[in-house]
Amino acid sequence: MTPFLEVSGVSKRFGGVQAVSDVSFTLRRGAIKAVIGPNGAGKTTLFNMVSGFSTPDRGAITFAGRPIHGLQPHEVAARGISRTFQNIRLFARMTALENVMVGRHLRSRAGFLAGLLDLSWSRREAAAVRAAALEVMAFLGIEGLADAEATSLAYGQQRAVELARALAAGPELVLLDEPAAGLNMRETRDLARLITRVRDQGATVLLVEHDMSLVMEICDEVLVLASGEKIAEADPGTVQRDPQVIKVYLGEEEAC
Amino acid sequence: MRLHRQGQVGIFVVGAVALQLALVAAGKGFLLTQLTMAAYYTLAVLGISLLMGYAGQISLGHAGFFAVGGYTSALLTTFDLGPQRARPLVSALEQAGLLVARADGYGGEVLAVHPVAAALCAVALAMALALAVGVPVLRLKGHYLAMATLGIGTIVYSVVLGTSWLGSADGIAGVPPFPLPGGASVGGRAGGRVVNYYVAVLLLSAAMLGLLNLVQARVGRALRAIHGAEDAAGAMGVDTARLKLGTFVLSAALAAVAGVFLTHYNGGIGPSEASTMKSVKYMAIVAVGGMGSLWGTLGMSLALNFLSLRGTFGVFDDAVFGLSLVAIMLFAPEGLLALEPRRALAALRERLGGAGEAPR
Numbered sequence: 001m002t003p004f005l006e007v008s009g010v011s012k013r014f015g016g017v018q019a020v021s022d023v024s025f026t027l028r029r030g031a032i033k034a035v036i037g038p039n040g041a042g043k044t045t046l047f048n049m050v051s052g053f054s055t056p057d058r059g060a061i062t063f064a065g066r067p068i069h070g071l072q073p074h075e076v077a078a079r080g081i082s083r084t085f086q087n088i089r090l091f092a093r094m095t096a097l098e099n100v101m102v103g104r105h106l107r108s109r110a111g112f113l114a115g116l117l118d119l120s121w122s123r124r125e126a127a128a129v130r131a132a133a134l135e136v137m138a139f140l141g142i143e144g145l146a147d148a149e150a151t152s153l154a155y156g157q158q159r160a161v162e163l164a165r166a167l168a169a170g171p172e173l174v175l176l177d178e179p180a181a182g183l184n185m186r187e188t189r190d191l192a193r194l195i196t197r198v199r200d201q202g203a204t205v206l207l208v209e210h211d212m213s214l215v216m217e218i219c220d221e222v223l224v225l226a227s228g229e230k231i232a233e234a235d236p237g238t239v240q241r242d243p244q245v246i247k248v249y250l251g252e253e254e255a256c
Numbered sequence: 257m258r259l260h261r262q263g264q265v266g267i268f269v270v271g272a273v274a275l276q277l278a279l280v281a282a283g284k285g286f287l288l289t290q291l292t293m294a295a296y297y298t299l300a301v302l303g304i305s306l307l308m309g310y311a312g313q314i315s316l317g318h319a320g321f322f323a324v325g326g327y328t329s330a331l332l333t334t335f336d337l338g339p340q341r342a343r344p345l346v347s348a349l350e351q352a353g354l355l356v357a358r359a360d361g362y363g364g365e366v367l368a369v370h371p372v373a374a375a376l377c378a379v380a381l382a383m384a385l386a387l388a389v390g391v392p393v394l395r396l397k398g399h400y401l402a403m404a405t406l407g408i409g410t411i412v413y414s415v416v417l418g419t420s421w422l423g424s425a426d427g428i429a430g431v432p433p434f435p436l437p438g439g440a441s442v443g444g445r446a447g448g449r450v451v452n453y454y455v456a457v458l459l460l461s462a463a464m465l466g467l468l469n470l471v472q473a474r475v476g477r478a479l480r481a482i483h484g485a486e487d488a489a490g491a492m493g494v495d496t497a498r499l500k501l502g503t504f505v506l507s508a509a510l511a512a513v514a515g516v517f518l519t520h521y522n523g524g525i526g527p528s529e530a531s532t533m534k535s536v537k538y539m540a541i542v543a544v545g546g547m548g549s550l551w552g553t554l555g556m557s558l559a560l561n562f563l564s565l566r567g568t569f570g571v572f573d574d575a576v577f578g579l580s581l582v583a584i585m586l587f588a589p590e591g592l593l594a595l596e597p598r599r600a601l602a603a604l605r606e607r608l609g610g611a612g613e614a615p616r
Contacts, residue, residue: 051491077493085491091484094477102481106493108474112502115473116466118258122473129474169492 002065004029004204005050005173010059010069012045019045021228022059027173027221032195032205034215037225038248043208044086046225047177050206051083052076063173078106082171084162086178086208090150096161097146100133103168107132136168137161140194156187167198174198176207180214192218216240224248261468264551265461272457276450287566288453292521294561295456299463299514301541301557302550303507306467308539309548310479311503313394314402316535317409318511321382323530325512326519327416328378330428332369336360341367358432371434375516382512383505390501397486401504406532413530427526434520444523452521459517460554463510467550479503483548533574537564540581546591556592 003026012020020042027033035043048054050061052073061069068076082103091099108129110122137143142160145153150161159179166174179195180188192214199205209215215222215236222239224232226248232239239245279287300322307313337355340346346367349355354373360366369377385408393404416422423429433443440451470476481489482496490496519525528534541560545553560577563569569576588594 053487053491072495073487073490074493074495077491083491085488089485089488089491091481091488094480094484098477098480102477102489102492102494105474105478110474112470112475112506115470115475116506118469118473123258126473165488165492 002062003027004064005206006060006062007046007050008060008062010046010049010056010061012042012049012054012057014045018228020049020056020225023225023228023230024059025223025230025233027204027206029172029204030199030202031220032199032207032218033221033223034219035206035208035223035225036210036212036215040227041225042228043225044177045228047083047175047206047208050076051081051175077169080170080172081175082166082169082173083175084159084166084177084179086181088155088158088162090158090162090165092151094150095147096142096150096153096157096164097130097133097137099150099161100137100164100168101129103136103165104129104132106169133164133168136164139167139197140164155182156184159183163194167203171203173204173206176205176209178208178210180209180211188214258469261465261472264468265465268464268554269457269461272453272461276453280450285449288449290562290565291558292449292453292456293518293565294558295453295460296514296518296521297538297561298554298557299460299517300511301538301545301553301561302460302463302467303510304538305542305545305547305550305553306471307503307507308542309546309550309553310471310476310483311500312483313500313504314399314539315405315504315507316402316532316539317405317407317412318507318538319530319532319534320405320409320412321386321508321511322515322518322534323412323416323525323527324382324385325378325515326525326529327422327428327515328381328512329371329374329516330431330519330525331422332374332377333371333432334366334428334430335368336366337369338365338367361430368432371432371520375434375513378516379509379512382508382515386505386508387501390504394500394504395497401500405535409530409532409535413527413532416530417527423526425527427524429524431519431523431525434517442517442520444521456517456521459513463513464550464554471550475499475502536581537574537577540577540584543584544580544592546594549591549593552591552593 005027008024009022010020011022023046035046037043045054049056049069052068052071052075055070060067063079063081068079091102108125110125114122134143134146137146140160140163142157142164145157145161150158153161163179180191183191188211195205196218219236222234222236223230224239224245231248232242232245276288279285300318304315304318307315337346354370355367356370357365357367389404389408393400417425433441433445435441436455440455441448442452442455478489478494478499481494482499486496515529541557542553544560545556564573584592
C-alpha cells in the first residue's frame with residue numbers, strides 16, 4: 001500500500017544555507033507525527049514544502065499517491081491538506097467566525113455572478129458555510145468568540161481560531177506549525193486532547209513542536225531533524241533513547 | 257444582512273428622488289444633468305473601489321476601459337453600413353435585427369449597429385482587454401497592475417487621439433439615444449432630463465446592491481482574507497490570482513458600462529475621457545471615499561464629480577484631485593469618512609502638545 005504522505009529525498013537551499021537536505025519520511029493515514037529538532041533544523045522549511053509554500057530543489061512529495069511538490073498553496077489545499085502558521089496568520093478586520101468561514105472556501109462554490117446577484121442557492125450555501133464554521137468552533141469550545149474581531153483576541157484564542165479555520169476545511173491532513181507555542185501548561189494539555197480528537201475524527205496530523213511533553217504524549221511517531229538532515233525517525237519512546245538525538249537535541253536541554 | 261443591504265440602497269433611492277423633487281421645485285432642474293453624469297462616473301469609480309479596497313490592487317488605467325466602452329458603442333452605433341447593405345454579412349446582421357436604420361438629420365439614412373448590441377460588444381471588449389492584461393500581471397505579487405494599467409490607459413488614449421476613424425481629437429459625435437423599455441431612452445434629448453436622471457440612479461443603485469451583495473458573499477470574504485493575510489488565504493484554498501483577476505475584470509466591465517451610457521447620454525465621446533488624469537481622478541475619489549468603503553466612495557464620487565462637472569474647481573480641477581490624493585494619504589489613509597474628528601483632534605493636540613509641554 002502506498003503511504004498517505006511520502007516525502008522522498010527533498011532538499012532546499014536558501015542562498016548559502018542548506019535548510020533541508022535529502023530528507024525522506026512517510027506518514028500513514030490516521031497517525032499523529034511530530035517533526036522536532038533544534039532551531040534552524042529545517043522543520044518549517046519542510047512544512048512549507050509539504051504545503052506548497054516553497055518548492056523543493058530536489059526530491060518528491062506525494063500525497064494519496066499523487067505528486068504535490070511544485071503546486072501552489074491553494075492547489076495543495078484543494079488536495080485536502082490544511083495548515084496553521086507558526087506566527088499566527090489570522091485575517092485582520094474580520095471576525096473570528098468569518099475567519100473560520102474562509103476555511104470552508106473549498107467546500108463552497110459561489111462565484112462572482114452568484115455573489116453579485118445574491119442567488120438563492122448561494123444564500124443557502126452561505127448559511128451552510130456559517131453553520132459548519134460555528135460547528136467547528138463549538139468543537140473547539142470557542143463558539144463564544146464568533147463575533148469578536150479575530151486579531152483582537154488573546155494569543156491562545158487566536159491559536160484556537162486558526163486551528164478552527166484549518167479544521168473547517170475538513171482536511172485529510174492537518175499541518176500544525178508549533179501549535180503549543182505561547183500556550184500555558186493547561187492550554188497545552190487541552191490542545192493535546194484536541195489534536196487527539198481531531199485524529200479520532202479521521203484526519204491525519206503532522207506537527208512541528210518544541211514542547212516535548214506534548215510530542216511524547218500524543219504522537220505515534222517522531223521525526224528528528226538537525227541542521228536540515230534527518231537523524232532519527234521512530235516512536236517517541238525510541239527517539240527519547242536514541243543517543244544521537246540526545247546528543248543534538250534532548251542533551252542540550254538536560255545540560256541546561 | 258440582506259434586508260439591511262436592500263434597505264440601504266432603498267434609502268439611497270429615496271434620497272435621490274427627494275433631491276430630484278427639491279431641485280425641480282427650486283427651479284434648478286438643470287443641475288440634474290451634472291448629477292446624471294456624476295452617477296455614471298460613479299459607476300466606474302465603484303468598480304475601482306472594489307479593486308483597490310478588496311483586491312488590494314491599484315489601477316491607473318480605468319479611464320481606458322471607460323473609453324473602450326464609450327468609443328466602441330459610439331463607433332458601432334454611428335458607422336454607416338448602408339453602402340455595404342448588399343454584402344451577405346451585413347444583410348444577415350440586418351435580418352437578425354442587430355442593425356437599425358435611422359434618419360441622419362440631413363435627410364439621409366444611417367444603417368448602424370443596434371445600441372444594445374453595440375453596448376454588449378463594448379463591455380465584452382473591455383472585459384477581454386482586462387483579461388488580457390490581468391492574466392499575466394496578476395500572477396505576480398505586488399503593484400504590477402498599476403504599471404500595466406498605466407500602460408494600457410496610455411495606449412488607449414494614444415489610439416483614440418491618433419485614429420482618424422475614431423475622430424482623433426474631436427472624438428465621435430452623433431451617437432443615437434440608447435432605447436429603453438417603455439419608450440424611454442438614454443440620450444441628450446431635451447425634456448428627457450428627469451427620465452435620464454432616474455435611469456442613471458437605478459443603474460447605480462443596481463450596481464451598488466450587486467457589489468454590496470458580493471463583498472458579503474464567498475468571493476468578498478475571500479478577497480478580504482487576501483487583504484488580511486494573503487499567504488493564509490492561499491493555505492485555505494483561495495486562488496488569489498484568480499480572484500484578483502475576476503475583480504479586475506468586473507471593475508473594467510463597470511467602467512465600460514459607465515462609458516457606454518455616458519456616451520449615449522452626451523451623444524458622443526472625446527479622447528479626454530481616456531486620459532490618464534481621468535484614471536488618477538477616479539483613484540483619488542476612491543481614496544477620499546475610503547478604500548473598501550462602497551458607500552463612502554459612492555457619496556464622495558457623486559459629490560466630487562458633480563462639483564468638478566459644475567466647474568467649481570475651475571482651472572485647478574486636476575490639482576484639486578491630485579492634492580486631495582496626497583492629503584488623504586498623509587492624514588486619513590482610511591478615507592475621509594473613516595476619520596473620527598475627535599480622535600484626529602486628539603492626535604493633532606498630542607503632536608502639537610509634545611512641543612509645548614512644560615519642562616520637567
